[in-house]
Amino acid sequence: MSVQDSIRDKLTQAFAPTALEIADDSHRHAGHGGARPEGETHFRVEIVSAAFAGRSRVERQRMVYGVLAAELADRVHALQLRTLAPGEPA
Template sequence: MSTKDAITNKLSEAFAPESLEVTDESHLHEGHAGHRPGGETHFRLYIVSPAFQGKSRIERHRLINAVLSAELAGSVHALAIRAQAPGEAGGTG
């Protein structure tokens, strides 16, 4: 299973999101810290879940980081997070 698939599966199970996009951006970081041949080191995610209702941005990031602790301690060097509750303004833009 790819790291992207593992991230997607774990977030889906933990947060039952209405929307979830996980993008491997490793190719954008070639030659930078944390990049490895084969990629799967730098990810961007956009998630919309009722679990984030009433939570601050930092609380949302902490919840996600806790679910992905194994990946963050291992192969994932960077994770850009955009987490929203349903009905909040914005999109993947």
């Protein structure tokens, strides 16, 4: 399973998002620290979930980091997050 698929599966199971976009931006970081030739090291995630309602941006990000702890400890060097609750402006 690819890292992107693993991220998608874990976020879907944990947050039941109404919207989820995951982009592999590794190609933009070639030659930078943490980049690997095979890619899948730098991701951009936008997720909309009711689980984020009433929580601060930092709390939301910590929730996501907790779910993706294994990926962040091993393969993923950078994760750009946009976490929203339903109805919040994008």
